[in-house]
Amino acid sequence: MGYLRGGKILRINLTDGKVRCDPVDPYAERFVGGKAINLKILFDGVGQETKPLDPGNLLLFGTGPLVGTPFPGACRVDVMAKSPVTGALGDSGMGGYLGAELKFAGYDHLVIEGRAEKPVYLSIRDDQVEIRDASAIWGRDTYETPAMVRQELQDLAAKVVSIGPAGERLVVYASINSGTGNAAARTGLGAVMGSKNLKAVAVRGRQGIKVARPGEFLEGCRNLLVSIQQARFYHDLHEAGLTRIHDREMRALYELLGNATGECETICEGEFLKNHLYNRVGCFACPVACFDSYNIPGVGAGTVKCSPYGDLTWDLQNPDLMLFWKVFVECQRYGLDARSLSNAIAWLMELNEKGIISSRDTDGRDMKWGSPEAILPMARKISYREGIGELLADGLPAAASKIGKGAEDYLLITKGSPSDMHVPPLKTRALASAVSAIGEDAQIQPFLDSVSARRYVRAKDEASFEEAIRRYKERAEKEVGLKVAADPRVTDGKAALVRQDEERTDLADITGVCTWMTSFIGLPVDAAVMADFMTLGLGTPVQAEALIDTGLRMHNLERAFNCKCGLTRKDDRVSKGYYDRLRPQGKLMPELGFSEDDLEKMKDDYYQIMGWDLQTGIPTRPTLEKLGLADVAEDLGL
């Protein structure tokens, strides 16, 4: 066991029951950890011929080098596989306690391959790894499963993640859940787990992680905590998670989208929080503790943060937060991605409004905007593949081609993955979604043109707008070298803003730190901070630049994997529904949105920044070689 790392990659083949440990060291220097090491293993192990639900697909759980230490927010697990939603990279991060426990057990990564003959779960207790019968647990939800697994293992402190009925039924929007609010919900990883007949993973570690310079590491943590607590939003975050901020954010977003009904104005997340909060909980080592827990008699209990509040209210024109809560708890229990559910319901509502479908197509229920009768049964229907749920369970593009009649035109997806409905498709957001390896990545949220767009909508005239965004322009010049990047009306500089934000999340993804510790919500964790703590932990110098380079290496590897899956420049696009969505006060504002030409222009800029081929969007050999990825170039036949 070296410093900061468990030292081992645990590989489990469910087909033949073989368990093997590989050292993590050969990967560590070039890829650091987390998502980057996961990607290299996936890139090497899964090719174009492997279908997402084939036994040959790999399901990976990867922690980062800081996970398990008291570094604030170092809790993340990167979950990865070839995605049944996109047919390319599937990737979703989760917080909670699994990552630290894996590290304590001596593992940095867990790689699951093959398919068990019958339902099983994994028990990992330090060196003792067992594939155990799960037939008695199969069919249970993600609240019941951890309790049953802990009971059977007689270990009340085991950390358990599981799939629910949705994952068992290979619903492509199935998630992997901790049962207490954390989920790897995007890109259908629950379905991959289900395809392996793997119900749950239980981990207990007692070995610990060594730190080279413990005294300084602790001192650093104390200082970092002080600067986190001094951040502008910290107090509000710690007291109410993102909930009150998110409430304001939803209003601002719908000011740009302009299509919510007046009734949604009555939504008040802060009020709901005040009236119903059970307690606040957080992930391992987290100073924020962003999760709100509710235990509402007759409705349901569970733990939530951030986006689902909006997914299941504003996005469906539903003003009732109690309805949100009921549906969200079902998503958690069934192991279903709430955002994909929301997107699917909104799509049906849109199709109903346009007369493409009627209640005859939707099990006799009228899919009217905001209708509780329309919204309530859908989590169950999709998770259990009942009625209309069967149509949606294999993905929205497949459903659209079955419905026909132009239903496809109303999809809001990228690379097949359902988008966040309340993200206004400004230029940066459209580009970020188009070039993202997983379809839309909610963590990429370039800030400058978003705030400028809000100023634009409210500005009286050009002069007052220019005045309002002056400081954003100055910041843009400082950060990406181009003032006009902050102007939401032009394409210039947008690729640089997107890349800048990707760099931020790349760093978090390779070290295992939550992106919420970064400038995303005004907290101070950046490359320099991470490098300092890596240095103290490893006892050998780590440079911030080296971490940034690793992030870039990872981003190229993502692209290389998708290229291996057959994706090229033409797949970096957004669905038709993305265009012309910005209608502040009901009036189309095309200058804030983007045209097909705008998107192609921004893609050119982005590929240029990345050193990718403009025709194909594939990394060039010199780019890969410069990043130390000659082996990847070789593999791609470049």
Place this chain on the structure above:
Amino acid sequence: MSAFISVNHSVCTGCRTCEVVCSLHHFGECNPEKSAIRVVRREKGGLVFSLPLVCQQCEQAFCLEACPTEAIRRENQGFPLLFDREKCTECGMCTEACPAGCLSLDQQTHRLIACDLCGGRPQCIPLCHSNCLTLENGDETDDPKRVERLAGILEAEGLTENVPRKGGQ
């Protein structure tokens, strides 16, 4: 009166930072098994309940009375308990005697893990993210009630079996 770490579990977010801070300070590694403060968690029905357990520095200490080898002692009334690992025979009597299970034996080395207040400046306190832990001076009248209060919470919440004692979880 001896100082002790007071626990206000109602604001605990369950983050376990205190555990890894403790083991990092004392043993140079992040390992809850070697931590003198342990967060007992219950995850049930989508909800989490967390209670940090740490020595309450009882004046009439159950652990001290139970120890057959004087491995647990106290210099003077009002001073923190002292743990002598040389004298400890790892019998586990103290871990059973503490009503709340605030001491444990390391599963690997069987060494006694107990809070020494870090020489008066407990490392876990400044890094507690929710101000759940504070260093307070004990009140004599309140003394036996402190550890019993923790035991009572365990009992009331049905968490007695979750407590890491000798050979426990």
